[in-house]
Amino acid sequence: MHRRFLAAALVALLSLPALAQERSITIASTTSTEQSGLFGHLLPIFTRETGIAVRVVALGTGQALDVGRRGDADLVFVHDRPAEERFVAEGAGGPRLHVMFNDFVLIGPAADPAGIAGQRDTAEALRRIAAARAPFVSRGDRSGTHAAELRLWQQAGVDPVAGRGAWYREVGQGMGPALNTAAAQGAYILADRGTWLAFRNRQDLRIVVEGDARLFNQYGVMLVNPQRHLHVKVAEAQRFIDWIVAPAGQAAIAGYQINGEQLFFPNATVPEPVS
Amino acid sequence: MNDLSAAFAAAAGLLAGGDPAVLGIIGLSLRVSLSAVVIAALVGLPLGALLAVARFPGRGALIVTLNALMGLPPVVCGLLVYLLLSRSGPLGSLGLLFTPGAMIAAQAVLIAPILAALTRQVLESYWEEYAEQLRSFGAGPWRAIPTLLWDGRFALLTVLLAGFGRASAEVGAVMIVGGNIEGFTRVMTTAIALETSKGDLPLALALGMVLMAIVLGVNAAAQTLRGAATRWAG
Amino acid sequence: MRAPDTILPLTTEALGFAHGGQPILHDVSLTIEAGPPSVIIGPNGAGKSVLLRLLHGLLAPSAGRIHWSGIADPRPRQAMVFQRPVLLRRSVLANTTYPLGLAGLARGERDARARAALELVGLAALADRPARTLSVGEQQRLALGRAAALRPEILFLDEPCASLDPAATQAVEAIIAQLSAAGTKIVMTTHDLAQARRLAGEALFLHRGRLLEQSPAAQFFAHPATPEAAAFLAGALVW
Incomplete structure (x- = not known):
């Protein structure tokens, strides 16, 4: 019985290369x-x-x-x-x-501590977040969204790194985990619209800024x-x-x-x- | 509370519904982790038995190393296997990265030290009991290895279960070397991580419950077998 | 009956053994010849078990040497049964065939010999039982049968009845007598004087790591040559 099991297991293992050879x-x-x-x-x-x-x-x-x-x-x-x-x-x-x-959207909590809901100017919105020292979750993972976010801060003339460890929170994770974090902390976050639309655990997060040409993705x-x-x-x-x-x-x-x-x-x- | 009850309902639905995608993920999880256990056992069991019976310079260091490797973070293990299997790595020509084969390799690397260390612990006590009698029969340490492995087969079942548990529960290694490719390298744990990412926490939790149910089933089956065997072998 | 290439007699010259700087045996010179059982007796701690292990080759002497006769390899011609039987986690039959496999016997031959040996020790009916579920007495009989299946020329028994009740002891002694009668040389230790009287052809009296007497059993029990042996036989605590 032992031997038959081993044989079956080996066959299963050896079949792996065959699977890998399908046109893909x-x-x-x-x-x-x-x-x-x-x-x-x-x-x-x-x-x-x-x-x-x-x-x-x-x-x-x-x-x-x-x-x-x-x-x-x-x-x-x-x-x-x-x-x-x-x-x-x-x-x-x-x-x-x-x-x-598609485009990026700036997401924020319903309470909107930076008072930017409905803003069309992303640079102005980011400046207000920084000024209010409102929590902001950054991907921090060299992703496309992270790169876009850093460009937006640059255009806003704000160096968010100064807020590191306080209101600027780099999670070093994918879009989903970063959104989960933002939802839990009531923070602002830049997200691509596609992931945002498919995201389920929104808590009280919603879109606060959208439609700015700078948010093009x-x-x-x-x-x-x-x-x-x-x-x-x-x-x-x-x-x-x-x-x-x-x-x-x-x-x-x-x-x-x-x-x-x-x-x-x-x-x-x-x-x-x-x- | 709402999420929890939604998760229970979703888990029941997943198990009852027989969704082919979910069944595929469950099947791959089992195949990857069981294969990893088989491969790791082929290395870990004899190595553990060798450490139980043989005395050689460096044995102590090897035991300490194995015990330490039992705590090897899956992510580190995955990274290591990733760099080995990457097309730019030493084993790149195998083309294994982002395939179930790579996941099996990573989990085997992850649990082989666990199997070896636990096997040594189990068989060392057997060896203390058997050593003199086996030497009287003319069997030295080398010949004792298969004897101990066979006589310890029921106790070693628990060791294999520990390895299986660790393999089927880890996400870090298979995520990195498998890539969580839908329909190809997605297993229970990476699916859970993905659903968590998508914010579908009830579904993620439901998948977790399904995983637990499977692990529970495997353990219960092994426990039944072991119980019967222990009554038999005394 | 005995093959001409016998490994007996077994002789030792000035055998000594120390463990961790503690001397346990000194200057033991003896000769074991084919014939009725040689029984090693003496008080606890005299070194009986160590002597048996030295003779069987499980321990290496720290002084002196052991000499087997003949040209044959003495190793496969001996077997040993321990005070507490060490049984494999297998069936009674598998326990018995295991050393036969190590000895290189073909599968069919193993089975036949093992079953004959189990017959001898009265365990044939239990051949398929897991060995570790046997009673203590049955376990010791299995250990004896397993050793006997090897058809050793010399069989070492270390206190084979120490943990057995009288009925089990009687059964084991009967097997020992039978093996001895069939030509197997028995060398055993015991702390049970009555048992020694029943089984011994010759007696070896060990005291504080020294061999004080080796003489035919009748003579030893009737007229011990040393005051230590006399005191031991008289039931005094010798130390």
């Missing part, structure tokens, strides 16, 4: 695309059309780009344009194609450099890139809604606005 690509992407449910909507359509299975590793943009640099994914699909351009410039992959956008896609990483599945990965920027993929993106609200706006065929 690995995408390093961001928590926002995964946790907003976009991939859950998009990928089955792509797989149905092409027979290629897609495996998404959802990380912060910085980490996702690092996974691409190490050759552990076939393509990256992220949202931090300056970091993406560095990725391309250093030869880690590319070319970078823009795919879609662009997503781009890049093939990992196959000259550096010979195992990159160029044909299949390129197929995905071609699809996502073509009308079929763009329409699929536009078709994803939560409660009747469209989360992402395809813009591969129009020139990308410069934020």
Whole structure:
């Protein structure tokens, strides 16, 4: 009986490589695309059309780009344009194609201690948060959202690092955990709209600032450099890139809604606005 | 309180509903953790038995190291295996990163020291009892290893359960080396972490309850087996 | 009956043993020949068990040497049964076949020999029982049967009845007598003088780590040569 169990276990283990050999690509992407449910909507359509299975590793943009640099994914699909351009410039992959956008929203507690609800000017809102020393949760994880948040502070002329350990709280985690923290502490936080819409544990958090052009959030896609990483599945990965920027993929993106609200706006065929 | 009762309802729904996605996650959790236990046992049990019977320079240091490694944080273990299995790492050509194989490897690394250290503790007391008789039979320490492993098989079942418990409960290692890929490397613990991230706390808790129910079931089965066996072997 | 390549007689020359700087045996020179049981007697702490372990090779002497006759490897020709039987966590039969497997016997041969040995010690009906669920007396009989299955030329028994009740003792003594009659050389320790009188062909009297007497049992029990032995036989506490 012992021997039969061992044999069965070994067979189970040996079958793993076989599983890994099905036609598939690995995408390093961001928590926002995964946790907003976009991939859950998009990928089955792509797989149905092409027979290629897609495996998404959802990380912060910085980490996702690092996974691409190490050759552990076939393509990256992220949202931090300056970091993406560095990725391309250093030869880690590319070319970078823009795919879609949505926007960031500034979230805050109902009590709104900084008094910024309804504000349209993000820079002014951040200055008031800093002035009120109202709790603000930062991702602090080199993600696209974190990079965007730091740019916004810069535009506001405020160095939030001064508030570190007091009102400025860097959690070093993904969007969801950061939102959980903000909800628990009644803090302000910058979030991408997709994750916010899909987020369930809101407590009394709500959107306080939105619609500012500075809150624009662009997503781009890049093939990992196959000259550096010979195992990159160029044909299949390129197929995905071609699809996502073509009308079929763009329409699929536009078709994803939560409660009747469209989360992402395809813009591969129009020139990308410069934020 | 509301969340808790919602979680109980959701857990019951998950278990009763037979949602194929959830069943897939449960199945993968079991496959990964049980495989890791098998592999870690192939290394840890003989190593523990060797440490129980053999006296050699460095043995004490090795035992202390194993005992310390029992507390190895899963995240550190995951990072280590990640760097080994990454395409840019020494074992990158295996293409195991972000596959169940990598998760099995990481959990096996995580629990092998636990199995070895606990096996040594169990078998050392057996060896104290057996040593003189086995030497009288002409069996030295090397020959004693399979004898002790066989005679300790029911006690070692508890050791394997400890390893399984640790493996199935950890999230840090499988998250890093598996990538929590939906339908491919998502297991119970990473699914719980994901649902927590999405703020769906009742669903996360419900998944946790399902995990506990599975671990409980495995333990109960093993306990029944062990109870019967102990009555048998005395 | 005995093969010409016998390992007996066994002789020791000035055997000594110390543990942790504490001397336990001094200058023990003896000869053990084939024949009726040699019984080592003496007060507690005299070094009886240590002497048995030295002879069997479980302990290494710190002085002197042990010499086996013949050219055969003496190791597989001996067996030992301990005061408290050490039984494996297996069935009665598996306990008996285990040392036979170590000795390199083929599976079928192991089984046949083991069953014969269990027959000898009256445990054939319990062959499939887990060994550790047997009574203490049955456990000691199993240990004897397991040793006997090895067909040793010489069998060391360390206080084999020390923890047994009279009925179990009687059963064990009967087995010992039977093995001895079949040609197995028995070397045993006991603190039970009555048992020594019943079983011994010769007596070895050990006192404070020294061998004071080795003589035929009848002579020893009738006319001990040393005052220590006389006092011991008379029931005085010798120390």
